Amino acid sequence: MPDIILITGTSNGFGKDVAQTLAARGHRVFATMRDMDGRNRDAAKELQARGIETLELDVTNNASVEAAVKTLFDKTGGKLDVLVNNAGIASGGLAETFSPEQVREMFEVNVFGVQRMIRAVVPQMQANKSGLIINVGSILGRLTLPFYGLYGASKHAVEALTEGYRYELSQLGIDVVLVQPGPFPTNLWAAVQKPSDPGRAAKYGDVAALPGKFVEFLGGVFAGPDAPNPHDTAETIAQLVGTPRGKRPERVVVGLAFGADAANSAIHPIQEQVIAGVGLDHLKKLKVA
Numbered sequence: 384m385p386d387i388i389l390i391t392g393t394s395n396g397f398g399k400d401v402a403q404t405l406a407a408r409g410h411r412v413f414a415t416m417r418d419m420d421g422r423n424r425d426a427a428k429e430l431q432a433r434g435i436e437t438l439e440l441d442v443t444n445n446a447s448v449e450a451a452v453k454t455l456f457d458k459t460g461g462k463l464d465v466l467v468n469n470a471g472i473a474s475g476g477l478a479e480t481f482s483p484e485q486v487r488e489m490f491e492v493n494v495f496g497v498q499r500m501i502r503a504v505v506p507q508m509q510a511n512k513s514g515l516i517i518n519v520g521s522i523l524g525r526l527t528l529p530f531y532g533l534y535g536a537s538k539h540a541v542e543a544l545t546e547g548y549r550y551e552l553s554q555l556g557i558d559v560v561l562v563q564p565g566p567f568p569t570n571l572w573a574a575v576q577k578p579s580d581p582g583r584a585a586k587y588g589d590v591a592a593l594p595g596k597f598v599e600f601l602g603g604v605f606a607g608p609d610a611p612n613p614h615d616t617a618e619t620i621a622q623l624v625g626t627p628r629g630k631r632p633e634r635v636v637v638g639l640a641f642g643a644d645a646a647n648s649a650i651h652p653i654q655e656q657v658i659a660g661v662g663l664d665h666l667k668k669l670k671v672a
Contacts, residue, residue, distance in 0.1 A: 386624060387459050389413045389452075391442055391500060392470030394426040397519060397564070397616050401467060404617040405624065406435045413455050415440035415470075442470045442496030452503040465515045465624055466504050468497045473575045474534045476594050477587060480578030486533055489576060493537035497544060505557065512672050513628070514557040517620055518545045522565045522636060522643035530594040549633060550658070550666040558669050560623055560631050563647075565639035567613040568605040604639070611638035629669045 388405055392398040393414035402414040415438045419427045427437045436458070440451035455463065471493050474481060497518055508514030523531055524538030542561065549559040578584070584591040604610060616637045623631055633651075636644045658664060 385409045385411055386464035387411045387413070387455075387462050388465040388467065388624070389415065389455060389463055389504070390467040390469055391415050391440060391496070393430065393437075394423040397567075397613065398467075398469040399426065399430070400614055400617040401469060401620050402430055402435055403433060404614075404621050406433055408621060408625075410465075410624070411459075412436065413438055413458075415451055417441045442499055443491040445499060448499045448503050456507060461507055462511065463504055463507060463514065465517065466500060467517045467519070467620060468500050469519045470496055471519065473531075474577075475531055475575045475598070476578045476581075477530060477584050477591065478532050480580050480583045481533055481576070482579045485576060485579055489533065490537050490540070493534075494540045494544070497541060501548060505552065505555075508557050509555045512556040514552075515624065515628075515631075516548065516552075516557065516559045517623060518559070518561050519616075519620075520545065520561050520563050522563050522639075522641055524561075525563060525643045525646045526641060528597075530597065546633070546654070550663065553666050553668065554670045556628075556670050556672060558628060558631055561634045562616065562619060562623070562637060563634055563643055564616050564637045565611060565641060565643070566601055566604075567611050567616070567638055629671050 388410050390398055390402050390405075390412065393402045394416040398414070398416075402412050406412045412435045414427075414430045414435050416423045416426065417439070419437060419439045430437055438451045438454055439447070441447040472489050474485070474489055501516060504514070504516075518541055520541045521535070521538040523535035524540075524542040527535050545559055545561040552559055619635055619637045623635070634647050636647065655667075658667060
C-alpha cells in the first residue's frame with residue numbers, strides 16, 4: 384500500500400535522493416524546500432517532473448510550516464503516513480569563532496525545525512492512530528569530534544528529542560526512528576557554515592589548521608574505492624518506511640560509523656534499565672491497533 388510521505392529539505396543532498404527513491408517505489412511524496420520560486424526553482428521542477436508534489440516550507444517559520452501542512456492535508460483528505468525530518472545545516476571550525484547568532488541559526492533548523500514539524504503533524508497522525516516520524520540525525524549526535532562540537536550539539540539534541548518522542552508517542556500508535564548518517568560527500572558539507580569571527584583562531588596556533596586537515600582527510604576517503612555512497616541513506620529510509628509497524632529499530636547508523644554503532648549498543652541496555660527503573664516499560668512498545 385503506497386504511503387503519503389512529507390520530507391523536509393529536498394532541494395539537494397539526502398532529501399532530494401530520499402524523495403526520488405520513495406516516489407520510485409510508488410509512494411505519494413510531498414517534497415518541501417525554501418524559495419521554490421527563486422534559487423530552488425530548478426530543484427523543484429526536477430522533482431515535479433518525476434511526479435513528486437512540492438511545497439514551499441521553511442522549517443524555521445511557524446506560519447510556513449502550518450501553511451504547508453494544511454495544504455498537504457487539504458490535498459490528501461487529512462492523511463499523512465510518514466514525516467521525514469531531513470532539513471539541516473552543518474558547521475565546522477573552532478567553536479569560539481562562531482557567533483551565538485550563527486549557533487542559533489543552526490539550532491533553528493536542526494532542532495527547533497524538527498519540533499515545529501512534529502507538532503504540526505502529530506494531531507492528525509493521532510487521529511488516524513498511525514504514523515511514522517523519521518528524524519535524520521548524525522553519528523555526531525552520538526560521538527563528539529573537535530571542530531564539529533556546535534553541529535554535534537544540535538544533533539545530540541535531535542537524539543534526545545527522537546528518543547523522548549519515541550516513548551511519548553508510542554501509545555498513540557506513532558513510531559519514531561532516528562537515522563544516523565556518517566560523513567558523506569553531499570551538499571550539506573559543501574555548504575558548511577563558516578565562522579563569522581575567524582580572527583579568534585589566531586591564538587590557537589597549529590590547532591587552527593586542524594579543521595582544514597580533517598576536511599582533507601575526508602576528501603581522501605570520499606575519493607577512494609571504499610567511499611561511502613550517499614544513496615545508502617535514502618535506501619535505509621525507504622527500508623524503514625517498508626518495515627512493519629512495531630518492528631522498526633530505534634536507531635540506524637548509515638555509512639562510516641566511527642564507532643557510533645558500538646556506542647548505540649553500549650548505551651541501549653543502560654537506557655532500558657532507566658526506563659524500567661522508573662516504571663515506564665510499557666512505553667517501549669508501539670501500540671498497534
